[in-house]
Amino acid sequence: MTDTHTMTQTIAPEFLVRAKTLLGPVGFIDTPADMENYLSDWRGRGNGEAPFIARPESVVQVSEFMALCAEYGVAVTPQGGNTGLVLGGLPHGEVLLSTKRLRAVRNIDPLNDSVTVEAGIILAELQEIVAKENRLFPLSLGAEGQAQIGGLISTNAGGVAVLKYGMMRDLVLGLEVVMPDGRIWNGLTGLRKDNTAYDLKQLFIGAEGTLGVITAATLKMMPRPAVKMVSWLCVESPAKAVELLALAKAETGGAVSSFELMPRIGVDFVLEQMPDTRDPHPDAKSPWYVLMEISFPREEGARDVLEGLLEKAMESEIVTDGVLAESETQAFEIWKIRETLPLAEKAFGKAVKHDVSVPVSSLPAFIEQANARVYAIVPNANIISFGHVGDGNMHYNVAPPEGVSDDEFYKAYGAELTKAVHDLVCDMNGSISAEHGIGTMKRDELAERVSDVEMDMLKAVKRALDPENRMNPNRVISI
Amino acid sequence: MTDTHTMTQTIAPEFLVRAKTLLGPVGFIDTPADMENYLSDWRGRGNGEAPFIARPESVVQVSEFMALCAEYGVAVTPQGGNTGLVLGGLPHGEVLLSTKRLRAVRNIDPLNDSVTVEAGIILAELQEIVAKENRLFPLSLGAEGQAQIGGLISTNAGGVAVLKYGMMRDLVLGLEVVMPDGRIWNGLTGLRKDNTAYDLKQLFIGAEGTLGVITAATLKMMPRPAVKMVSWLCVESPAKAVELLALAKAETGGAVSSFELMPRIGVDFVLEQMPDTRDPHPDAKSPWYVLMEISFPREEGARDVLEGLLEKAMESEIVTDGVLAESETQAFEIWKIRETLPLAEKAFGKAVKHDVSVPVSSLPAFIEQANARVYAIVPNANIISFGHVGDGNMHYNVAPPEGVSDDEFYKAYGAELTKAVHDLVCDMNGSISAEHGIGTMKRDELAERVSDVEMDMLKAVKRALDPENRMNPNRVISI
Numbered sequence: 013m014t015d016t017h018t019m020t021q022t023i024a025p026e027f028l029v030r031a032k033t034l035l036g037p038v039g040f041i042d043t044p045a046d047m048e049n050y051l052s053d054w055r056g057r058g059n060g061e062a063p064f065i066a067r068p069e070s071v072v073q074v075s076e077f078m079a080l081c082a083e084y085g086v087a088v089t090p091q092g093g094n095t096g097l098v099l100g101g102l103p104h105g106e107v108l109l110s111t112k113r114l115r116a117v118r119n120i121d122p123l124n125d126s127v128t129v130e131a132g133i134i135l136a137e138l139q140e141i142v143a144k145e146n147r148l149f150p151l152s153l154g155a156e157g158q159a160q161i162g163g164l165i166s167t168n169a170g171g172v173a174v175l176k177y178g179m180m181r182d183l184v185l186g187l188e189v190v191m192p193d194g195r196i197w198n199g200l201t202g203l204r205k206d207n208t209a210y211d212l213k214q215l216f217i218g219a220e221g222t223l224g225v226i227t228a229a230t231l232k233m234m235p236r237p238a239v240k241m242v243s244w245l246c247v248e249s250p251a252k253a254v255e256l257l258a259l260a261k262a263e264t265g266g267a268v269s270s271f272e273l274m275p276r277i278g279v280d281f282v283l284e285q286m287p288d289t290r291d292p293h294p295d296a297k298s299p300w301y302v303l304m305e306i307s308f309p310r311e312e313g314a315r316d317v318l319e320g321l322l323e324k325a326m327e328s329e330i331v332t333d334g335v336l337a338e339s340e341t342q343a344f345e346i347w348k349i350r351e352t353l354p355l356a357e358k359a360f361g362k363a364v365k366h367d368v369s370v371p372v373s374s375l376p377a378f379i380e381q382a383n384a385r386v387y388a389i390v391p392n393a394n395i396i397s398f399g400h401v402g403d404g405n406m407h408y409n410v411a412p413p414e415g416v417s418d419d420e421f422y423k424a425y426g427a428e429l430t431k432a433v434h435d436l437v438c439d440m441n442g443s444i445s446a447e448h449g450i451g452t453m454k455r456d457e458l459a460e461r462v463s464d465v466e467m468d469m470l471k472a473v474k475r476a477l478d479p480e481n482r483m484n485p486n487r488v489i490s491i
Numbered sequence: 492m493t494d495t496h497t498m499t500q501t502i503a504p505e506f507l508v509r510a511k512t513l514l515g516p517v518g519f520i521d522t523p524a525d526m527e528n529y530l531s532d533w534r535g536r537g538n539g540e541a542p543f544i545a546r547p548e549s550v551v552q553v554s555e556f557m558a559l560c561a562e563y564g565v566a567v568t569p570q571g572g573n574t575g576l577v578l579g580g581l582p583h584g585e586v587l588l589s590t591k592r593l594r595a596v597r598n599i600d601p602l603n604d605s606v607t608v609e610a611g612i613i614l615a616e617l618q619e620i621v622a623k624e625n626r627l628f629p630l631s632l633g634a635e636g637q638a639q640i641g642g643l644i645s646t647n648a649g650g651v652a653v654l655k656y657g658m659m660r661d662l663v664l665g666l667e668v669v670m671p672d673g674r675i676w677n678g679l680t681g682l683r684k685d686n687t688a689y690d691l692k693q694l695f696i697g698a699e700g701t702l703g704v705i706t707a708a709t710l711k712m713m714p715r716p717a718v719k720m721v722s723w724l725c726v727e728s729p730a731k732a733v734e735l736l737a738l739a740k741a742e743t744g745g746a747v748s749s750f751e752l753m754p755r756i757g758v759d760f761v762l763e764q765m766p767d768t769r770d771p772h773p774d775a776k777s778p779w780y781v782l783m784e785i786s787f788p789r790e791e792g793a794r795d796v797l798e799g800l801l802e803k804a805m806e807s808e809i810v811t812d813g814v815l816a817e818s819e820t821q822a823f824e825i826w827k828i829r830e831t832l833p834l835a836e837k838a839f840g841k842a843v844k845h846d847v848s849v850p851v852s853s854l855p856a857f858i859e860q861a862n863a864r865v866y867a868i869v870p871n872a873n874i875i876s877f878g879h880v881g882d883g884n885m886h887y888n889v890a891p892p893e894g895v896s897d898d899e900f901y902k903a904y905g906a907e908l909t910k911a912v913h914d915l916v917c918d919m920n921g922s923i924s925a926e927h928g929i930g931t932m933k934r935d936e937l938a939e940r941v942s943d944v945e946m947d948m949l950k951a952v953k954r955a956l957d958p959e960n961r962m963n964p965n966r967v968i969s970i
Contacts, residue, residue, distance in 0.1 A: 122737070124851045126850065204881075205658060206922035206924075207647050210698055210967075254602055371682065403683040465675070
């Protein structure tokens, strides 16, 4: 891992005293045991360092605390549920500001299809709150039991329903942000249309805490689909998967809500490693599988549509075989294969991972050419490329050959493999971070790969909103 | 109108010579007759002034021209189809840069559902280009035969399909922008997911040309709905309309593509003023009408869904009466009522206009309270409030009482009426410019109404990207 970030800041004793008084005993944590959860990376890739953890209980307290930090020139790293993947929320000497105590549900407005919550609400909680109103909050991802709304917005989270509902950015109507100087920007609006000057909220979405602290958000609620139908389909190649996607979109009028591709090797990993999993279609061994979920607004006729689509796909030899989940249990079992794949892969050995995207149409060529480049470096590598084909987003991971330790593999080939894969991604106008963000892990690579004019703009934006460089400094970009 | 903007800039003769050479005879226009179309407001609200019109033929030429302007410190006003409503694209001494010759269709990628076009492509043309691929470009508005893509992005255009498909912002995947110093930022990406640092394109969308010149864009294509069903429904009040909207969204799973409210007085205006219009349902006189369009992905069962919905709406007394368009012609006739309403209203006399939004749930209270405030000022005013209820966006217009000239009315009551309406909008957390933008017309009012912290942020962004204040200066904000 390339976390080359270091930071030292001198914390004035007087600042500590004032911070402790302001935050109170529950809000000020500085014993190593209590700090550990906040300072360790869940993937075990190192620990952060902080003089203390600030856990303000309200937005006003966040504001007062940030003003205090401004007074003493103290840098701050905001943190939500600490489920990030690029080490963006681990402090390196900054004060860690946890949003976990910002827990108010401020407003639910069913007729406006909007809900306003504070940053510390957990995604799974929000899904439940919204379900009680007979609405859907569509964001869904592995860490949803721990990830907080503030962090999910700061990282513009993706997940498994982006194809139909978009990224977190597409679900945000308004934000409340505490600026580096402590002032509160009230950009909480439930409006669908507002063309009054620059859309400032967009800057904070995906900024990974480098411009301000998101304290609350107004989010969209969606109609709940009447029925979701999950199928597990065999395709000969990624190219066939992309053809299937186009067919499915056309036949259902855009109702495809998830479209995930997995190679046989990935399915085998899961079946070997994960308890209580079973092959959804043991009779058909295929090099690739598609998990397709379609969300229908009405139950009537839905099954006919899906069956018609699959018939067409079989006739035109896009799909070779497949099963349609006949029950919730079976749908759950199919989803389990996809959702435990990252964990199964982890058990097999640490892979050299890439979270990349290309235009959907380029995806088959990307996989083919990336494989060729990888095999040219490590002929017998285990390539597991899987993910959100519907969004052009693949998790393209390269595991060591059998018998090679992952550490050794990483040390010997990690940098070379990543350069080869990312070079190809950039040649194809893709992204080296489709959904995980930049953090510290990809900061230096980003700086190398973006154009001068783009880097100048990024720095100008950072300086404009955080002129003292106290908000999560050296994440995303260094100025 | 409140266009208090003035600007003088000294144009060096040498700059003129160099600009003329660079742009060539077709690209450099300075005779009054040829300049007239570019310099007059289509609503007849005054004329702009410019030393000449620059019509660069390519992005490279835009870049060279902007670099030349930078060298001589010359300010520039970009203009698309000149169909704006807030005088944002009329120059006041700046050089006018027209994007009309940037006409290339750079790429169509059906498997990625994306299309890349240059800024001068007209919306109606784009709709056709995309239709040939059996896809939909959903943006649709009155000026679509003239408005250009670059301008539509710069103003984050709305229109009649926002409810289902979003504003222009939601349809943009990537941008190419020439910066004030002439450098080209290539942010053209067809990616659905890209979490590499701040999403810079968001700044240019809706910036009204104040940060750079948009020269090309990659836009989303959508599946074409199999069938659109239009109905014309009688409701007793705006509150019933909002109830109907919630019911329709739930029953169709979010398939409502347009939901427009009109008062009887507006319908009467149209029937009186516009040729070839007829009352869609002459037997039922109602205080309010809803035009509801539902876009179904499949033909089968669509009519049943709509009829089921309408039955429920009648049973629960949300809707009192209505007709369902039985043919394309009938659908066209119903839409014509809505689309010609602004023109009919114009024929009746210039109204004091407001393009406002509030949360959908607040819309009935807004109309009621706004009416009360207006009648308190002008007891017999003719209020025509109509628009995109589904987006919480009303065009709330106040026409003079019978026998009063519009100029007289405007002079006597214009400022007072607007203040009363906008005060209420702000009390309700609404927007004083839902879709038309700020331009010069609402600039000073915006400055008065936004918080200090927000104005500081807006100015910081402007200074960050246009430090010399040469991009459409004094539009949106003054720095």
